[in-house]
Amino acid sequence: MSTDLKWFKSSYSGTNGGNCVEVATCPHAIHVRDSKDTTVPALTLSPDAWDTFIRHTAA
Secondary structure: OOOOOOOEEOOOOOOOOOOOEEEEEEOOEEEEEEOOOOOOOOEEEOHHHHHHHHHHHOO
């Protein structure tokens, strides 16, 4: 995975710790990681898999 990824925190993540998710997007992949422990490898999804995930969690 590229170290040039631009990570952003989920809009649902608060400022006082807790469960935080960060996402970085590329043309052919979506990367998801735990913002509290960025040493753990990120989960990498295809854009189609990410779209399916978002559609099911936003309902």
